[in-house]
Amino acid sequence: MTSTAFTDLEIAHMLADAARTAILPHFRRSDLSAENKLSEGFDPVTIADRAAEVAMRAILQDHRPQDAIWGEEFGQTPGQSGRTWVLDPIDGTRGFISGTPTWGVLIALSDGKGPFLGIVDQPYIGERFVGSAEGATMTGPLGPQVLQTRSTTDLDQAVLFTTFPEVGSQEDRAGFESVAKQVKLTRYGMDCYSYALLAAGQVDLVIEAGLNAYDVQGPIAVIQAAGGIVTDWQGDPAHDGGRVLAAANPQIHAVALDILKKA
The missing domain is CATH 3.30.540.10 (Fructose-1,6-Bisphosphatase, subunit A, domain 1)
Structure with missing residues (x-):
């Protein structure tokens, strides 16, 4: 028991x-x-x-x-x-x-x-x-x-993190770059620490691909409790891994998601 x-x-x-x-x-x-x-x-x-x-x-x-x-x-x-x-x-x-x-x-x-x-x-x-x-x-x-996520709503003021180019296919990278070219700052190679920083209010977006459930479920729970949102690149649940979009708030998430859907 x-x-x-x-x-x-x-x-x-x-x-x-x-x-x-x-x-x-x-x-x-x-x-x-x-x-x-x-x-x-x-x-x-x-x-x-x-x-x-x-x-x-x-x-x-x-x-x-x-x-x-x-x-x-x-x-x-x-x-x-x-x-x-x-x-x-x-x-x-x-x-x-x-x-x-x-x-x-x-x-x-x-x-x-x-x-x-x-x-x-x-x-x-x-x-x-x-x-x-x-x-x-x-x-x-x-x-x-x-912990409290940030309130940034404008993509040109956003900070984006990822583990690219290490993670994801060329198609995945194209989707990521379609968002990256519009943000203020992009940083690479942070692994799970980028999700922690998003929850802590230091980062606005994390975009990754090729993830497993164990790569993302812990960060999802932390980010959601801090006020953020995590989905896949179609806006569906991401707890099984795959392509992941983590965002500080629903507004910046919607902007990035729209770009990823069109990429």
């Missing part, structure tokens, strides 16, 4: 804490090696990715055994509750093995309607972005903060 000793939010924090403990001893180690999961291209995985997911799965087995689990490294484990914990132990492994602090641990709790609780955690910096029915918050070196 599912344990009631801890709330779902407390469990999510336990997962993030366990992942931090498993990952940080491996970060910026000169002897860290990475395996390539692809026969063509480069999709790295490290001992830290696997150790973090193992640690999180152990907590869920103890406290939420009836819930399903969907993790990047060890796949899907069925459950009986209709709820799924969606885990990406290190989103941005390319950044991780390069020593940048833009990777993160992604945790979501989802039901048939999509994610309703999420965490984006950056262990090295010590920042944790949380979204739930209680709202959106961030803890870190500057202390606790309530």
Whole structure:
């Protein structure tokens, strides 16, 4: 039976804490090696990715055994509750093995309607972005903060982030560039940290493609709790991944979505 000793939010924090403990001893180690999961291209995985997911799965087995689990490294484990914990132990492994602090641990709790609780955690910096029915918050070196997305409505004043050109096909890139050429500032290569910055009110748009559910469900919950909106490039739910448009508010989302639909 599912344990009631801890709330779902407390469990999510336990997962993030366990992942931090498993990952940080491996970060910026000169002897860290990475395996390539692809026969063509480069999709790295490290001992830290696997150790973090193992640690999180152990907590869920103890406290939420009836819930399903969907993790990047060890796949899907069925459950009986209709709820799924969606885990990406290190989103941005390319950044991780390069020593940048833009990777993160992604945790979501989802039901048939999509994610309703999420965490984006950056262990090295010590920042944790949380979204739930209680709202959106961030803890870190500057202390606790309530998250609120920006109110920008004009595209020529918007800040756009993406992991392009690393992610997506040429067709995807054409759609992205149709928006990028109209914004004030475009930045690249931030992985999940860009979604956290959108929730924190630093960024107006994130546009990506080729994502999996575990890449986006945690960020979706955080962004929505902070007042933002996340859909696919047709305006439909994005919790299964694919092409993703995250926006600070419905107005800037509508402008960007119209361009993507026409690209």
